[in-house]
Amino acid sequence: MKSFMLPLLILLSLSFSSLIEANLSSDYYTKTCPEFEQTLVQIVTEKQIAAPTTAAGTLRLFFHDCMVDGCDASILVASTPRKTSERDADINRSLPGDAFDLITRIKTAVELKCPNVVSCSDILVGATRSLVTMVGGPRINVKFGRKDSLVSDMDRVEGHLARPNMTMDHIVSIFESTGLNVQEMVALVGAHTIGFSHCKEFANRIFNKNKNQSEPEGMNPKYAAELRKLCANYTRDEEMSAFNDVFTPGKFDNMYYKNLKHGYGLLESDQAIAFDSRTRPLVDLYAANETAFFEAFAKAMEKVSEQKVKTEKLGEIRRRCDQYNDYKG
Numbered sequence: 001m002k003s004f005m006l007p008l009l010i011l012l013s014l015s016f017s018s019l020i021e022a023n024l025s026s027d028y029y030t031k032t033c034p035e036f037e038q039t040l041v042q043i044v045t046e047k048q049i050a051a052p053t054t055a056a057g058t059l060r061l062f063f064h065d066c067m068v069d070g071c072d073a074s075i076l077v078a079s080t081p082r083k084t085s086e087r088d089a090d091i092n093r094s095l096p097g098d099a100f101d102l103i104t105r106i107k108t109a110v111e112l113k114c115p116n117v118v119s120c121s122d123i124l125v126g127a128t129r130s131l132v133t134m135v136g137g138p139r140i141n142v143k144f145g146r147k148d149s150l151v152s153d154m155d156r157v158e159g160h161l162a163r164p165n166m167t168m169d170h171i172v173s174i175f176e177s178t179g180l181n182v183q184e185m186v187a188l189v190g191a192h193t194i195g196f197s198h199c200k201e202f203a204n205r206i207f208n209k210n211k212n213q214s215e216p217e218g219m220n221p222k223y224a225a226e227l228r229k230l231c232a233n234y235t236r237d238e239e240m241s242a243f244n245d246v247f248t249p250g251k252f253d254n255m256y257y258k259n260l261k262h263g264y265g266l267l268e269s270d271q272a273i274a275f276d277s278r279t280r281p282l283v284d285l286y287a288a289n290e291t292a293f294f295e296a297f298a299k300a301m302e303k304v305s306e307q308k309v310k311t312e313k314l315g316e317i318r319r320r321c322d323q324y325n326d327y328k329g
Ligand code: HEM
Pocket: 053, 055, 056, 057, 059, 060, 063, 094, 095, 096, 162, 163, 164, 171, 188, 189, 191, 192, 194, 195, 196, 197, 198, 199, 201, 244, 267, 269
């Protein structure tokens, strides 16, 4: 029975979620859980101070959750023996534990104050908003009132998330299929102004490819040499990683775009947006004007956070973020 129900649910959520408008609002929990925001900000602050990589990890988790069927905490669900969930899709294997831990901590604290009221998806969205500001980025206007998904399926990830080795056409088409245009795409990828990438994500650029060429496409030679040193052992030590923004790795600023203009793009897809004729003018704009980047980023993030949101019937307030409420083991 179960194996029949799940595809059915997927079909339902596909056909209706875009038709019914969700009622998101900025004061959604003011009456039902007045302590929500304050509790969230307090835990986010403590966690970010204790583990400074939390901001980048959470921002990436947010993006991966929202790109696959809207922000619905489907990424937080743990796999079961019967079903491999989104977070264990190959592309999610490197999602950082600190971000999952943060959401669990907030959920636990909020459940003590107001049980069964605040969704996990709202917690992830709210935490991302606070962390971006905390590391120097813009204020993002977020609304609340999302429900958590009733499905999380590994097979739904592929095709919704870009990979560094895709062509720019392919990457653009993935964003467009999610309702995001080229301008919004370039602004959103500015998120790579914080955080890091594992060597395997760019090893192809610095080691194997173009063996006859001294440097990978567009990469600053000194930077390439440093990366080769850093990643020398990456096949043995899979944890080896490099900062996405080599100059101001922990600060949310427009350095990412300045880097691209000088050959300091880490991923192939990063560097490529400085060359493509559709994206280059936006890279130039955001490199020259941080205010323009911040405005565009905040607006695009707001849009991402509100697309395809689950309403009453298609979701629930999960009691545990990693399990559906009807989970029976
Ligand atoms: C062209 C589209 C994109 C591609 C190909 C891409 C790919 C990647 C890859 C391969 C990593 C490294 C993961 C790892 O090694 O653990 C990464 C990291 C990251 N990505 Fe993206 N990404 C894209 C767009 C975005 C967007 C739109 C956001 C957010 C709005 C984002 C946020 C992040 C963050 C914050 C990190 C650092 C994570 C950390 O330090 O834990 N990315 N991305």
